Amino acid sequence: MxxxxxxxxxxxxxxxxxxxxxxxxxxxxxxxxxxxxxxxxxxxxxxxxxxxxxxxxxxxxxxxxxxxxxxxxxxxxxxxxxxxxxxxxxxxxxxxxxxxxxxxxxxxxxxxxxxxxxxxxxxxxxxxxxxxxxxxxxxxxxxxxxxxxxxxxxxxxxxxxxxxxxxxxxxxxxxxxxxxxxxxxxxxxxxxxxxxxxIEGAYAAHAFMIISDHAEQVVHAITLHTDRGATMIPAFGGFSKNPKNIVYCVVYRQELKRLKDLVRSVDPRAFIIINEVHDVLGEGFKPE
Structure with missing residues (x-):
């Protein structure tokens, strides 16, 4: 408490x-x-x-x-x-x-x-x-x-x-x-x-790459609690050779902390990479 x-x-x-x-x-x-x-x-x-x-x-x-x-x-x-x-x-x-x-x-x-x-x-x-x-x-x-x-x-x-x-x-x-x-x-x-x-970024959007053993739960949480979609990319561990899924998601700067907290609530051990995005085309962002 x-x-x-x-x-x-x-x-x-x-x-x-x-x-x-x-x-x-x-x-x-x-x-x-x-x-x-x-x-x-x-x-x-x-x-x-x-x-x-x-x-x-x-x-x-x-x-x-x-x-x-x-x-x-x-x-x-x-x-x-x-x-x-x-x-x-x-x-x-x-x-x-x-x-x-x-x-x-x-x-x-x-x-x-x-x-x-x-x-x-x-x-x-x-x-x-x-x-x-x-x-x-x-x-x-x-x-x-x-x-x-x-x-x-x-x-x-x-x-x-x-x-x-x-x-x-x-x-x-x-x-x-x-x-x-x-x-x-x-x-x-x-x-x-x-x-x-x-906010530590010169651009309005940021891309998340999330490596987690609970990728499906992370995707479910993102789609349930935000207005963003997420993509799972098949991968495997370089050392362990175990199959994994990488979750990829793009959000606006106002949503940065919210998404980080959301991922941590599902998997505190998730490995998160955040990159600045120069331009985003598609649904929810700039139309083509």
Whole structure:
């Protein structure tokens, strides 16, 4: 029991920390300089700029229906870290609003060097999201929508997220100066690169080669608990000459830790090789 609690805390604390850094970046760099973000956060920022609705309220309200849909489609276990990440983000957004309102923190606002703000905004948001993704969490919103569309339509998660981000940021052209929109795209680019660095890979996808005496159980667990398929490749031990099966599976960076934990839960002695993938064509990824 103690070991289980410790393992959960080792995963939940980094997600909690990552959402704190992300919330700080939004309130310290993004909002005072009227920059944008993609996804649900971008929609919350637009509502804040137009109607002055606090980010914490909008983030929570817009995610609740997505939670209910995701819970029904993907199940409780799959949504656990997403709900925790979004709840943590909402709490830290509210805390930042309270701290700024009381004058304990003065946001960084500039009218001269927007590139400096853009660079630090991208760095801060990238560090926060990178930590969240590395430990198997998400901040809800776009990730849930992308998973739902991928399940129903088979489109790539990366393409869905990119499309949503472009639509949200692009729509801000109607009420924000175009310079702010262009600086936002720079910040989003920096954020994505920092996320990749923190998750230890410059590419969105990674390939798993799993050598296990329980290959069939590993494949069953992957197909049951994730939206990914897996292939068994016949092989035999070079020293023992015993027949084996190698499990091959490709996943997005957000799914790295989840798949590693899943394999370890089936076979703690499994030999796992993870490679960066430069390009992936086919179902669930980029269409040919």
């Amino acid at each position: 103690y070991k289980l609690i410790r393992e959960r805390l080792q995963t939940l604390f980094p997600i909690w920390l990552g959402t704190a850094i992300y919330a700080f970046g939004l309130h310290y760099f993004i909002i005072p300089n009227q920059l944008m973000e993609g996804g649900i956060t971008g929609i919350a920022l637009m509502l804040n700029y137009i109607f002055h609705i606090p980010l914490s309220i909008t983030t929570l309200i817009t995610n609740i229906p997505l939670f209910l849909i995701g819970w029904k489609i993907f199940g409780r276990q799959s949504m656990l870290y997403t709900i925790f990440g979004t709840a943590s983000l909402t709490g830290f957004l509210w805390m930042m609003e309270w701290i700024i309102h009381r004058g304990w923190l003065v946001p960084f606002k500039t009218e001269q060097d927007y590139f400096l703000v853009t660079a630090y905004a991208g760095l801060t948001l990238g560090i926060g999201l990178g930590i969240v993704f590395r430990y198997g969490g998400t901040t809800g919103g776009t990730d849930i929508i992308a998973r739902i569309v991928q399940k129903w339509r088979g489109w790539s998660m990366g393409q869905i997220i990119l499309l949503i981000d472009v639509l949200v940021i692009g729509s801000a052209i109607f009420f924000l100066p175009k310079e702010q929109i262009l600086y936002t795209f720079v910040a989003v680019f920096i954020t994505s690169k920092v996320i990749d660095i923190i």
